[in-house]
Amino acid sequence: MLRYSSMLLVTMATTAMAGQTLVESRELTPPGWKQTGHPAADKLIKFSIGIQPEDHELLERTLYEISDPSHANYGRHLSRDAANALLNPSQVATESVKRWLSDTGIPEHDVRDDGQWMHIRTTIGQAEGLLSTRFSVFARDGESVVRTREYSVPEEVSDHITTIQPTTLFPSLKKSRSRNIKRSVQDLEKKEVREKKSVSYGNPINLEQCKTELTPACLRKLYKMPANNYPEAHRRALYAIAGFSQQAAQYDQLEEFLRRFAPDQQGTEFSVSLVNGGQNPQGEYPSGEANLNIQYAVALADQVPIRFISVGGEDHDFNTDLDLYDSTEAWIEPFLDLTTYLVNLEDKKLPQTISISYGVNEQHLPKNHAKQICNMFGQLGARGVSVIVAAGNLGPGVSCQSNDGTNTTKFLPSFPASCPYVTSVGGTEGNSPEVASYMSSGGFSEYWPRPSWQDSTVSSYLRKYGDKWKGYYNPKGRAHPDVAALASGYQIMNHDIQETTGGTSAASPVFGAMIALINNERLKKGKPPMGFLNPWIYQVGSSGFTDITEGKSVGCQGTSIWGLPSPVVPNAGWDAVKGWDPVTGWGTPLFDRLRRLAI
Missing domain, CATH: 3.40.50.200 (Peptidase S8/S53 domain)
Structure with missing residues (x-):
């Protein structure tokens, strides 16, 4: 047990260009992945936007009440939907993100609001304009993905967004490769x-x-x-x-x-x-x-x-x-x-x-x-x-x-x-x-x-x-x-x-x-x-x-x-x-x- 790791991903809060905030970037492509080209502008892509919870302390407060034997709510566990709602964003945040999507040409029927996440279906060309970035095709061991090394969003929505993926994160390996670690x-x-x-x-x-x-x-x-x-x-x-x-x-x-x-x-x-x-x-x-x-x-x-x-x-x-x-x-x-x-x-x-x-x-x-x-x-x-x-x-x-x-x-x-x-x-x-x-x-x-x-x-x-x-x-x-x-x-x-x-x-x-x-x-x-x-x-x-x-x-x-x-x-x-x-x-x-x- 206990194999140690984490991510080379860097989360930023600096202005990338006028009116844009760099959300996430990575300096290096993960081991094994090679850039092989660029996807067609009309290729379809799906991604999800994580939105900040309205109340960052609501989950912890509710969990502790349910788990505290001296509290009146002890043992009153939540349903799946109610537990998910603990991390829901504010109406202001949701409407702000939806307005941004609409203003950049993403039709409402291509947006699915799931509370903490907003799931988008669009084209590469629209996504590149939306995120002020350029997507590339990366390949490894017969597998290929579309990713980017950085992306930005307008300042007016940057405070509402936690992450947008898949963009800078690459898939984990599905098959074990031989390793030569000194000591596991x-x-x-x-x-x-x-x-x-x-x-x-x-x-x-x-x-x-x-x-x-x-x-x-x-x-x-x-x-x-x-x-x-x-x-x-x-x-x-x-x-x-x-x-x-x-x-x-x-x-x-x-x-x-x-x-x-x-x-x-x-x-x-x-x-x-x-x-x-x-x-x-x-x-x-x-x-x-x-x-x-x-x-x-x-x-x-x-x-x-x-x-x-x-x-x-x-x-x-x-x-x-x-x-x-x-x-x-x-x-x-x-x-x-x-x-x-x-x-x-x-x-x-x-x-x-x-x-x-x-x-x-x-x-x-x-x-x-x-x-x-x-x-x-x-x-x-x-x-x-x-x-x-x-x-x-x-x-x-x-x-x-x-x-x-x-x-x-x-x-x-x-x-x-x-x-x-x-x-x-x-x-x-x-x-x-x-x-x-x-x-x-x-x-x-x-x-x-x-x-x-x-x-x-x-x-x-x-x-x-x-x-x-x-x-x-x-x-x-x-x-x-x-x-x-x-x-x-x-x-x-x-x-x-x-x-x-x-x-x-x-x-x-x-x-x-x-x-x-x-x-x-x-x-x-x-x-x-x-x-x-x-x-x-x-x-x-x-x-x-x-x-x-x-x-x-x-x-x-x-x-x-x-x-x-x-x-x-x-x-x-x-x-x-x-x-x-x-x-x-x-x-x-x-x-x-x-x-x-x-x-």
């Missing part, structure tokens, strides 16, 4: 192949053996999660696992995993949704991450249907740094394709819980792009979806250097863990005692301010411990992770071999399985699902976690993920302390307590 994050996770027999489901649990060979039975024992003690699935119950990177979840490996480690779940399968050219081929394909996520989701989320959402594509548009230095070799997962798919699902088809075991350095994503993805997570929360994400496996950061041209030495928060509308899961290891994992990512966002639901908790932490790494982090930022779970020693089946793996990419689906069970039970009792969890966790649910007070994360050791020299910060890392901390959050779950508190 999965390489940072402990992983070893084992053929020997592991902790058996039916035998008494040996907690000492669980330290190195973690199984569903170990997790049930440690986290007070008894088996065969849950109601049948509600007709709407669904737990989704996000898949990227051409990872395939293999049916035969799940079958063998359940036979070895969760025989009461034998015969349980999962469904698959394919997004943006995603696939789920069986056989000799990359599958370790997908198998890990699916096997523990199925084994632990008794009765709840599991769906694997395979999202295709590789995004090579990002701001490079020392961790991902070459955009021709490195890439990130197309999160926007996932969130766009989810927010457009009908209410009856929406999962109540989703786990995402992938992430990037926050600084790799342009702020506007990250906020667009995060806002969609907020819309999902407002509709009753609990979004669970892995915190990451890079401690306080690996390269620990900014990519804004100043080369500032600093800790690096991760995304989407830093989004204030998701629940971020850090990592631990061992038992008796359980301690913070050295790899568990955490810290403080530089894109989002600290949200109200964690203000008291984090302020208290900073008063006691905030001076230790002063200057390396943003003390006013959204703090993460929120919770944690074990992140080492996981036994999985992969290509007919029993392997040991780990990382917060394992912790996330485990915690997600617990929330999926709680959501299902609430639905069976006629209650709404938990939805966005964090206000509840910080107000009520924190007593349902074991506080982790030993161990620390490790980072900033002088070598980036790419293998390049990087700044050294001696002894850099966040300590696990009493109460909330930026390595394990509130600690690890005690399912029986969480269940009582939530149901």
Whole structure:
């Protein structure tokens, strides 16, 4: 998990020519794309205009009210249309943009108003006049697209427009290309192949053996999660696992995993949704991450249907740094394709819980792009979806250097863990005692301010411990992770071999399985699902976690993920302390307590 990236796209606010404002531009064409010519002026083109919301705080305000257990609106989740309306523009903005389109010759029947977006159908010639630009044809691997490197709009509409696409953004790759990255994050996770027999489901649990060979039975024992003690699935119950990177979840490996480690779940399968050219081929394909996520989701989320959402594509548009230095070799997962798919699902088809075991350095994503993805997570929360994400496996950061041209030495928060509308899961290891994992990512966002639901908790932490790494982090930022779970020693089946793996990419689906069970039970009792969890966790649910007070994360050791020299910060890392901390959050779950508190 955690391939870092973002976009080379530059958003501007400077005057391009008299009466025109440059909205977006890019200096370079993404790797692999070559300009081959210009499209005919009468060629048809479709594009969408993003319009600024009327009230930028309406989404957050509404989400927090729905998610605050002390508020009268708690649990009153919204429909798809109502959630989309939270980001609708003002009538003034909409009319201004429509007038601009009309004045430049775009007929009304070629404009579809969708609230946040206005969808246009026109010709290349009209589009070039509309956007004060020149389109070109770009080709790569047999695929061709029409794009431009910059575009402008009149000053009178520039404040209303967030983006116009597809213009400067190029498609992600639909097929995986060979990569030669120095170190992937999965390489940072402990992983070893084992053929020997592991902790058996039916035998008494040996907690000492669980330290190195973690199984569903170990997790049930440690986290007070008894088996065969849950109601049948509600007709709407669904737990989704996000898949990227051409990872395939293999049916035969799940079958063998359940036979070895969760025989009461034998015969349980999962469904698959394919997004943006995603696939789920069986056989000799990359599958370790997908198998890990699916096997523990199925084994632990008794009765709840599991769906694997395979999202295709590789995004090579990002701001490079020392961790991902070459955009021709490195890439990130197309999160926007996932969130766009989810927010457009009908209410009856929406999962109540989703786990995402992938992430990037926050600084790799342009702020506007990250906020667009995060806002969609907020819309999902407002509709009753609990979004669970892995915190990451890079401690306080690996390269620990900014990519804004100043080369500032600093800790690096991760995304989407830093989004204030998701629940971020850090990592631990061992038992008796359980301690913070050295790899568990955490810290403080530089894109989002600290949200109200964690203000008291984090302020208290900073008063006691905030001076230790002063200057390396943003003390006013959204703090993460929120919770944690074990992140080492996981036994999985992969290509007919029993392997040991780990990382917060394992912790996330485990915690997600617990929330999926709680959501299902609430639905069976006629209650709404938990939805966005964090206000509840910080107000009520924190007593349902074991506080982790030993161990620390490790980072900033002088070598980036790419293998390049990087700044050294001696002894850099966040300590696990009493109460909330930026390595394990509130600690690890005690399912029986969480269940009582939530149901």
